[in-house]
Amino acid sequence: MNSSLADTLRELFTTLHQHPELSNQEFETTKTLRAYLEKAHIRILELGAKTGVIAEIGTGSPVLALRADIDALPINEQTNCAYLSKTPDVMHACGHDVHATILMGAAYLLKQQEKHLKGTVRLLFQPAEENFTGALQFIDIGALNGVDAILGLHNNPNLTINQMASRAGAFSANVDRIEITVTGVGAHAARPESGVDPIVIGAQIISAIQTISSRTVSGLDAVIVSITKFQGGNTWNVIPEKVEMEGTVRTLTPEIRAKVKQQLATIIENIAIAMGGKAELRWFDGPPSIINVAEWVEFAQKVAKQVGYDIIDFKPQLGGEDFAHYLHHLPGAFINLGSQSSYSLHHPKFQINQDMIMPAANYLSQLAQQALIQLAQNR
Ligand SMILES: [Zn+2]
Ligand SMILES: [Zn+2]
Incomplete structure (x- = not known):
């Protein structure tokens, strides 16, 4: 099953990377993601998002949300990879294509475990992170209704693919x-x-x-x-x-x-x-800083260690990330996983190491399953 999942995810990643779309214009991306969810019979919530998609696996409470962003940047790709962007001057140079792919992988793995889930996992494929409007749009349409906690991740080119980094407190600016x-x-x-x-x-x-x-x-x-x-x-x-x-x-x-x-x-x-x-x-005012909740950071680190990641200390950085808006409503944490790129985020030669995808999907799925148990115990 997992070798075929790896193939499915490689195919999804290639499609997303070749067809990048700018913030709030992620129409084809949304169609692609919906098709992959439907193929796995994962329940889509129709909350009226213009772009992006919200779905659920499992039933009842507690509810844990996992968020991935899906938009690209106005950059002309200059990598020499085999799956170059087919849209001139638009590129997934921040790796939101890999975030969406990892979340889809976790969704497929969670779907296999649906009967055993101790609650509901809500999947947020969020548009428009790069212009800092997507999280607010999702909050407005009720994406967080009933949710008890939220976790999100960003790839980090400076880390190797077996490294996970996070920190309690301020994470972004x-x-x-x-x-x-x-x-x-x-x-x-x-x-x-x-x-x-x-x-x-x-x-x-x-x-x-x-x-x-x-x-x-x-x-x-x-x-x-x-x-x-x-x-x-x-x-x-x-x-x-x-x-x-x-x-x-x-x-x-x-x-x-x-x-x-x-x-x-x-x-x-x-x-x-x-x-x-x-x-x-x-x-x-732009997006506030991400303020990670210490218990959720420790929890994410514990599960990361279990599935084989090395835990790296993270120094806060002065970039922005609109995941911060979710943490104004809910407890949770934002983490980094290594993507091992020689070039930085937003660089025309930015290119992730695809070997990060399966371990990350597996980690996220484990994280969600264990988080539901944790949330149920805390009631
Ligand atoms: Zn970015
Ligand atoms: Zn980003």
Whole structure:
């Protein structure tokens, strides 16, 4: 059975990789996943998702959710693999194709054990992770209704395929976007004293906000403030009236996030005032940081060890992951499994080692079965 499952999963992975779709456009991907679920007689829940699919195995409570994301990126693939993307400028460069494949593998294994399950496993094939909207869409349509806990995974190119990594507490970053407008008074470049130069103010602001990570928070708290766009003026001899900036702030905890937001506004507004101008900060909340529940991390590590993974300590990283939204509603954990790629996530040459698929599917299936027993005992 398992050699034929391996073949089925290799075929699914190839199909998904060759036909990547961008966030919220995963129509063919959804059709493919539904067909694989139907082939195994796995119950699909019709909750009205535009893309993505939700299914269930087993009956009654407790209910454990397993989540995989399914969307791809606007990147032109540059690997030399045999199953290249057939869609120009779209690529599964974050490995969401392998996440969906692993979850399908776990689903097939769980289906074989359906009679013995101590509750229900809900499968979330979630769209639109890359633009951070998919988890919220799924929560809105009721994907978490009745669920007691949730587990999710991401491949990690820096780990070998027998390595599992996770950690209790902060796992990914709060990913917030900022816009800053500095307003001065335009003038002739030769007579700056008759105006207020927003470019000089903007430059001071950029330098000053870099002190937040070194002077406002502890050296042990991670903070990144990156200004990634700076626009103002359109010729060489005129001081412009306005400068527009954009950037991102990355932090790990809600407390530091709030503190940085406050200090950023204070620095920006007051530097502008001190120099005779005006500045405004606009802050857009992105996904919060994943805060893993310690007991669920320990549980996932215990089962990983049982099925042969080496457990690696994970350092939190400052990327974003919309799985965080689920953990605002439910206990659970997010983990990494090694995909052993020579290139990083989102790189045009990113390529996973397919030998990770079967062990990961088996692990996820074990994890779900044991989690249901654990949840039932805790009642
Ligand atoms: Zn990604
Ligand atoms: Zn990803």
